[in-house]
Each structure stands twice: as structure tokens, then as C-alpha cells.
Amino acid sequence: MNSGITRPMRQAGSVDEGELRGELADLLRRVARGDRDALSAVYARTSRKLYGICIRLLGNEAEAQDVLQEVYVTIWRKAGAFDAARASPITWLAVLARNKAIDQLRRRRDGEADLDEASGVADDRPSAIDLLEREQDRTRLANCLEELDEQPRTMIRSAFFDGASYPELADRAGVPLGTMKSWIRRGLLRLKGCLER
Amino acid sequence: MNTNSSERDVLAAEYALGLLTDDDLRQARELFESDPEFRSAVARWSGRLAPMLDEIDEAAPPPGLWQRIESRLPASRSPSNVIVLQRRVSRWRAASAAMTALAASLALILVARPGQRPLQPPSTVPTAPMVAMLGDSGAAKLVATWTPDKSMLVVAASAAMPVDGAHSHELWVIPEGGKPRSLGTMPAGRHMMMHVPRTLSGMFRKGATLAVSLEPAGGSPTGLPTGPVLAAGQLETA
Numbered sequence: 001m002n003s004g005i006t007r008p009m010r011q012a013g014s015v016d017e018g019e020l021r022g023e024l025a026d027l028l029r030r031v032a033r034g035d036r037d038a039l040s041a042v043y044a045r046t047s048r049k050l051y052g053i054c055i056r057l058l059g060n061e062a063e064a065q066d067v068l069q070e071v072y073v074t075i076w077r078k079a080g081a082f083d084a085a086r087a088s089p090i091t092w093l094a095v096l097a098r099n100k101a102i103d104q105l106r107r108r109r110d111g112e113a114d115l116d117e118a119s120g121v122a123d124d125r126p127s128a129i130d131l132l133e134r135e136q137d138r139t140r141l142a143n144c145l146e147e148l149d150e151q152p153r154t155m156i157r158s159a160f161f162d163g164a165s166y167p168e169l170a171d172r173a174g175v176p177l178g179t180m181k182s183w184i185r186r187g188l189l190r191l192k193g194c195l196e197r
Numbered sequence: 198m199n200t201n202s203s204e205r206d207v208l209a210a211e212y213a214l215g216l217l218t219d220d221d222l223r224q225a226r227e228l229f230e231s232d233p234e235f236r237s238a239v240a241r242w243s244g245r246l247a248p249m250l251d252e253i254d255e256a257a258p259p260p261g262l263w264q265r266i267e268s269r270l271p272a273s274r275s276p277s278n279v280i281v282l283q284r285r286v287s288r289w290r291a292a293s294a295a296m297t298a299l300a301a302s303l304a305l306i307l308v309a310r311p312g313q314r315p316l317q318p319p320s321t322v323p324t325a326p327m328v329a330m331l332g333d334s335g336a337a338k339l340v341a342t343w344t345p346d347k348s349m350l351v352v353a354a355s356a357a358m359p360v361d362g363a364h365s366h367e368l369w370v371i372p373e374g375g376k377p378r379s380l381g382t383m384p385a386g387r388h389m390m391m392h393v394p395r396t397l398s399g400m401f402r403k404g405a406t407l408a409v410s411l412e413p414a415g416g417s418p419t420g421l422p423t424g425p426v427l428a429a430g431q432l433e434t435a
Binding site: 048055061062065072073077091094102105106107109138141142156159161163164166168169171184188189191195 | 203206207210211214215216217218221222243244245246247248249250251252253254255256257258259262263265266267269270271362379380381382383384385389391392394397415416
């Protein structure tokens with residue numbers, strides 16, 4: 001997969017985006033009250049983005065469709081946990097879709113048949129969602145990623161977009177597992193330092 | 198920040214990215230369950246990295262997917278049948294049920310829970326569960342159980358099917374006289390459970406063949422089997 005490709009990130013904050021944010025937040029409140037039409041409207045506005053995320057991580061349509069279904073069933077069950085004051089709705093939904101896709105990758109990897117047991121990152125309890133509060137500006141993230149050395153940057157992007165694990169990344173790069181771990185850990189610490197400046 | 202909390206924060210980032218496996222993954226999961234600070238750290242990292250999600254191209258899901266989602270929504274907020282079923286599967290696994298016993302009990306449970314979903318539109322798709330024993334010249338390697346009214350396929354292997362990093366096992370359904378259609382690559386463990394999309398579920402009929410082939414990692418690049426067939430068998434009424 002072409003995970004190493006760097007593209008300029010889009011700018012946030014257009015008028016449309018602001019409107020969508022408010023609209024989605026309202027719809028999610030209705031979903032939380034059990035309004036199926038509202039979920040249908042959320043689907044109409046977000047399914048292309050979330051399906052794109054599922055396909056990017058899973059690499060095949062059949063699994064992406066299964067995971068997309070799981071995502072919206074989860075939204076139906078957990079919309080009450082969404083707090084518009086702390087996270088943008090589209091970010092909440094996109095992170096949820098990525099986490100569900102990562103879970104599916106782990107099931108593939110570990111042969112875990114039980115969806116409940118498999119979910120770790122895809123935890124959708126309120127506590128996990130509250131803390132999207134410090135959602136960072138895209139340009140800033142892009143700049144901080146640019147500050148990293150090429151290896152850790154490429155590997156972090158690969159992990160993010162392919163859901164690749166440490167052993168898979170080490171395998172691909174042909175380096176020992178320990179080397180891969182120290183590249184990425186150093187990269188993550190630098191990234192954090194940069195984002196918090 | 199002391200070393201320990203800094204290590205914790207890196208672990209949270211690794212967990213949020215999905216990098217961890219085995220013991221590290223277990224440790225992170227336990228912390229996630231038990232430590233609110235760790236949960237916060239994971240969520241902060243998710244938020245930090247989330248802007249990258251905007252780089253991913255959108256894609257239109259197939260028409261009809263919304264209807265599939267709607268049919269899965271529980272009427273109340275209680276756990277859906279699928280979740281209940283998954284919990285049962287989990288318990289059977291814990292009891293290390295024998296392969297055929299597992300397949301048989303799945304068929305029983307699935308049959309024993311009729312009428313809990315909205316009525317499906319009339320169709321010619323058979324509704325009785327079916328089983329396929331996938332083997333080679335020696336013995337059955339896998340048992341597949343197909344439950345039409347749930348569109349659920351469960352595959353249990355008699356032994357782990359090891360595969361190296363360069364290859365994947367890919368599962369196929371082949372209608373009588375038709376071309377193989379991919380059901381995706383299989384997980385490395387002994388059981389897999391999948392919800393079969395409607396576009397493929399119509400192919401699960403008596404006489405159709407289920408087969409597993411060895412493919413490059415991630416699955417066949419052509420959409421048709423390219424490697425050797427490791428096991429195959431026909432669907433029969435259970």
C-alpha cells in the first residue's frame with residue numbers, strides 16, 4: 001500500500017465544515033433518543049468518508065462493508081456518549097471507523113473470533129471519547145510530522161494508514177523488531193514534543 | 198514528566214496507532230480497562246493523529262448497505278442478537294469444544310433463535326443451515342457452517358493453519374459451474390466468523406464449493422485464486 005506518500009493536508013475551518021459540524025451534532029442527539037431517520041441522515045452525510053477509511057485500512061470491500069455496518073450499529077448504540085463540547089462529530093465518527101477497522105485487522109491477525117474480546121482500541125465508552133478534546137489543527141500535525149526523520153515519519157504514517165503492527169513494519173523494512181520499536185518510539189516522543197510546543 | 202509516565206504515554210500512542218501485539222497488547226488492554234489516565238492518554242493520541250484521517254479518499258459504499266445496517270439495529274437498546282451470539286461463541290471457545298461439536302452447536306443455536314429479526318423480503322435463498330467439510334486427500338481440515346437467515350459463516354479449523362508473513366489464506370465460494378468469488382483472507386487462528394454481504398450470500402447453496410487457497414499476503418491480486426488450493430468441500434444441508 002502507498003502509505004508512505006505525503007500529500008498536503010487540507011485546511012480546516014471552512015463554512016461548510018462548520019455547518020456540517022452543527023448539523024451532525026444535532027443529528028447525533030436525535031440518534032441518542034432512538035431516532036432511526038436521524039441515523040439515516042448521519043449515514044447519508046458521513047458514509048463515504050467512513051467507508052473510505054475502512055477500505056484504506058482493510059484493503060478489501062467485503063470486510064470494509066462489514067466494518068462499516070458495525071460502525072453505524074455502534075453509533076446507534078453509543079450516540080448518547082458523544083459530547084459536542086469536547087469533540088467534533090466527524091472526528092469522533094472517523095476515529096471510531098478507524099478503530100473498528102484496526103480491530104478487524106487484529107482479528108485477522110490473531111484469529112480472534114469474538115468481537116467483544118477483540119475490541120480494545122475501538123472502545124466506544126464515553127471515557128474514551130471525552131478525550132478527543134485536544135483535537136489538533138491539521139497544519140500543525142503535518143508540520144510536526146515533517147520535522148521527524150524520514151524513517152520514523154514513514155513508519156508512523158504506515159501504522160496509521162495500514163494499521164500495520166510493529167512486527168509487520170519490521171518485516172517490511174527488513175530491520176530487527178527492536179530497531180523498529182526504537183525508531184517509532186523516538187518519533188512519537190518528538191511528535192508529541194512538537195505538538196505541545 | 199518522569200520516565201515511567203513518559204513510557205506510559207508512548208504505550209498509549211502505540212496502542213492508539215494499533216502497533217502492539219502479544220504481551221504488549223495485553224498489557225495495554227489491561228491498563229486501558231483499569232487506568233483512567235491511560236484511557237485519557239490513548240484518547241489524546243487518537244485526537245492528535247485524527248487530522249491524518251482527512252487525507253484518506255472518500256469512497257461510496259454499495260447501494261443497499263444502509264438497508265443492511267437498518268435491519269441490524271436492535272429495536273431496544275439491549276445487546277443485539279449478533280453480540281449475544283458472539284458471546285456464546287466465546288464461551289464455547291473457552292470450553293475448547295471439539296471442532297465438529299462447535300460447528301454443530303452453532304448450527305443448533307442459530308436455528309433455535311428464529312424470528313428475532315425483522316422479516317426479510319421474500320427470496321429464493323434457502324434458509325436451512327448448511328455445512329461444508331473442507332479437506333484434502335487426507336482428512337477434513339475445516340468445517341464451515343452457513344446460517345442463511347443471519348448471513349453468517351463460521352469456519353473452524355481442526356488445527357492452527359500457520360502461514361508466513363508473505364502469504365495469506367483466502368477463502369472462496371464457488372457456485373456450481375460458476376467462478377470463484379473471494380470471501381476475504383482468513384485470520385491466523387482456528388476460528389473465523391463473518392457476516393457475508395448480500396452480493397455473495399446468494400451463492401451459498403447446496404452443491405456450491407467452499408475452498409481455501411494460498412495467496413500473497415493480503416489476498417489474491419487478481420480477484421481469482423492464484424495459489425494452490427489447501428482445502429475444499431461442498432455445502433450440504435446440515
